[in-house]
Amino acid sequence: MEPSDLYGSVGIALFALGIYGATALGQFMRQVLALNVAGTGVFMFLIAIAHRAGTPVPDPVPHAMVLTGIVVAVSATAFILVLIGRLRDLSGSSSAQDDRDD
Amino acid sequence: MIERAIGAPEMALVVAVPLLAACAILLVRRRTAVLGMVASLAIAALAGCLIWRIAQEGPQRMNLGGWSAPLGITLYADGLSGWMLGTTALIALFVSVYGSGYFHRNQPATQFGGTANFFWPLWMFLWAALNALILSADVFNIYVALELLGLSSVALVTLSQAAPAVSAAVRYLLVSLIGSLSYLMGTAFLYAGAGTLGFKELASILHPESFSFAALALMSTGLCMKSALFPLHFWLPPAHENAPAPVSAALSALVVKASFFVMLRLWFSVFDRVVTEEAAMVPGILGAAAVIAGSVQALSAQRLKQLVAYSTVAQVGYLFMVFPLGVLNPSSWTAVGGALYLVSAHACAKAAAFMVAGNVLRAYGHDRIEDLRGVVQQMPVSMFAFAVAGVSLIGLPPSGGFIAKWLLLTAALEGPEWGFAAVIVAGGLLATAYIFRVFSRSFRNVTDLGDFKKIPARMEWSALTLSLCSMLLGLTATHVLEFMQAGTPLIRVAMMEAGP
Numbered sequence: 125m126e127p128s129d130l131y132g133s134v135g136i137a138l139f140a141l142g143i144y145g146a147t148a149l150g151q152f153m154r155q156v157l158a159l160n161v162a163g164t165g166v167f168m169f170l171i172a173i174a175h176r177a178g179t180p181v182p183d184p185v186p187h188a189m190v191l192t193g194i195v196v197a198v199s200a201t202a203f204i205l206v207l208i209g210r211l212r213d214l215s216g217s218s219s220a221q222d223d224r225d226d
Numbered sequence: 227m228i229e230r231a232i233g234a235p236e237m238a239l240v241v242a243v244p245l246l247a248a249c250a251i252l253l254v255r256r257r258t259a260v261l262g263m264v265a266s267l268a269i270a271a272l273a274g275c276l277i278w279r280i281a282q283e284g285p286q287r288m289n290l291g292g293w294s295a296p297l298g299i300t301l302y303a304d305g306l307s308g309w310m311l312g313t314t315a316l317i318a319l320f321v322s323v324y325g326s327g328y329f330h331r332n333q334p335a336t337q338f339g340g341t342a343n344f345f346w347p348l349w350m351f352l353w354a355a356l357n358a359l360i361l362s363a364d365v366f367n368i369y370v371a372l373e374l375l376g377l378s379s380v381a382l383v384t385l386s387q388a389a390p391a392v393s394a395a396v397r398y399l400l401v402s403l404i405g406s407l408s409y410l411m412g413t414a415f416l417y418a419g420a421g422t423l424g425f426k427e428l429a430s431i432l433h434p435e436s437f438s439f440a441a442l443a444l445m446s447t448g449l450c451m452k453s454a455l456f457p458l459h460f461w462l463p464p465a466h467e468n469a470p471a472p473v474s475a476a477l478s479a480l481v482v483k484a485s486f487f488v489m490l491r492l493w494f495s496v497f498d499r500v501v502t503e504e505a506a507m508v509p510g511i512l513g514a515a516a517v518i519a520g521s522v523q524a525l526s527a528q529r530l531k532q533l534v535a536y537s538t539v540a541q542v543g544y545l546f547m548v549f550p551l552g553v554l555n556p557s558s559w560t561a562v563g564g565a566l567y568l569v570s571a572h573a574c575a576k577a578a579a580f581m582v583a584g585n586v587l588r589a590y591g592h593d594r595i596e597d598l599r600g601v602v603q604q605m606p607v608s609m610f611a612f613a614v615a616g617v618s619l620i621g622l623p624p625s626g627g628f629i630a631k632w633l634l635l636t637a638a639l640e641g642p643e644w645g646f647a648a649v650i651v652a653g654g655l656l657a658t659a660y661i662f663r664v665f666s667r668s669f670r671n672v673t674d675l676g677d678f679k680k681i682p683a684r685m686e687w688s689a690l691t692l693s694l695c696s697m698l699l700g701l702t703a704t705h706v707l708e709f710m711q712a713g714t715p716l717i718r719v720a721m722m723e724a725g726p
Contacts, residue, residue: 143407143408159404163407170417192366204400207399211393
């Protein structure tokens with residue numbers, strides 16, 4: 125088993141764990157953290173597949189995808205944190221359960 | 227017809243102009259509505275030019291900045307993209323007109339403190355994201371466009387600044403991000419297995435293998451979440467209900483369709499040889515369930531905006547029936563044509579319905595269906611628009627909704643899956659029930675009319691125009707179906723290869 129296979133598998137595991145957390149956890153903050161774990165998993169998988177057997181030069185395309193993904197993840201996380209903060213100011217709670225209206 | 231390698235300049239401009247307009251409006255901060263309207267007219271004109279070019283010269287392809295794939299970005303436009311681009315431009319233009327009245331400075335500002343100014347830049351970002359998504363020719367660009375679309379949609383939902391809107395926005399953003407990550411993981415699987423991201427290249431490489439099944443499942447799950455396919459629809463009604471009316475109109479009419487459009491591209495061109503009949507049944511059955519569940523919830527809705535939002539859940543269900551109907555019957559364009567027709571007919575009708583709901587809310591300060599007595603007396607134009615939109619939502623002739631459902635019904639009856647035909651008919655009956663619930667209240671004459679604030683005329687007329695467009699669509703079906711098939715190479719690859 126090559127190291128890149130190991131990294132790839134761990135990436136998939138982190139992604140699955142993060143998606144599970146983002147859907148199963150009850151609080152917005154925890155869901156955001158879980159989403160970031162899932163995102164890290166995807167990035168790790170992408171970095172692992174950039175490895176090309178027999179050459180020391182990695183494939184640049186997955187790297188470009190990871191860079192774009194990081195930019196998106198940072199801005200989305202910042203935005204959702206601001207929204208959660210605003211929601212706490214407005215309703216005094218950031219839990220997803222307290223204001224579920226259906 | 228051959229593809230031109232240089233590509234039409236409109237392709238780049240139709241994405242660049244709204245992006246630049248958004249930045250310009252953010253910087254200038256004054257006369258935002260005027261700038262927004264000028265930009266909207268320019269973008270719609272560019273989209274019109276591009277559609278004309280597709281109709282005349284066939285599909286267009288363009289490498290941005292002269293960089294070719296895999297490191298460059300390629301844009302591609304065929305009949306399918308042209309149809310989506312045109313629908314987007316039409317709806318977006320009237321959303322802009324409506325928005326200029328809704329966010330006008332003479333309107334009660336209490337609800338939108340200083341945020342009205344942010345409508346225009348965010349709206350331009352949304353439009354740019356839609357156009358970029360429609361013209362993307364590779365799966366990773368689609369991811370970027372989806373994220374831009376999600377972020378701008380959520381930001382627009384929060385414009386009203388009330389707690390329910392912000393809460394709905396957080397849930398919407400979470401779902402949207404989970405969906406995008408799932409899609410991105412699918413993209414990574416595709417690149418790991420196939421070594422390319424372009425639609426055209428993937429379509430010729432992909433075969434039924436484990437990685438392509440995994441990629442299709444991950445990408446489709448993400449896109450279904452974003453399209454609010456039952457049972458992943460829970461985020462849509464609160465978000466569309468609590469957003470300002472022009473935003474609800476744009477979200478329901480265009481944003482949920484954008485991810486459906488990507489699904490269509492993936493299933494019928496990129497993964498054409500990978501999809502199986504069993505796999506196609508999954509979105510189809512969920513779609514059928516959505517038609518019933520969404521319509522029943524619309525029937526029990528208390529408020530007009532809520533009713534219109536649940537109706538979107540039901541109508542999205544019809545769209546997803548195209549997957550089993552199209553895959554089971556690969557030689558026929560009927561199902562795909564029907565779904566594309568529904569995309570546009572529903573977009574016009576739903577945008578009009580949300581605009582009317584917004585007018586009622588603005589004029590009376592509430593939109594409780596039980597208390598809508600006498601609305602027809604005071605807002606005849608709006609309620610006429612709602613009636614016309616309702617005819618298209620139900621699918622009565624001669625509306626665009628009728629043509630769309632007729633095509634889907636025909637496709638369902640051609641194959642063995644006649645169960646879908648039963649759902650299409652049942653959905654139409656349920657839609658009749660929830661549309662008439664509104665009219666049974668609003669047509670009741672009353673002598674003591676409640677508090678009524680006059681609303682700008684353009685808010686009523688833009689709703690009416692869009693609802694009439696959904697009716698007009700029913701009269702031009704043959705030309706339109708012909709145009710949609712321009713540049714079919716990206717659609718039905720397997721079929722083309724099997725043919726002569």
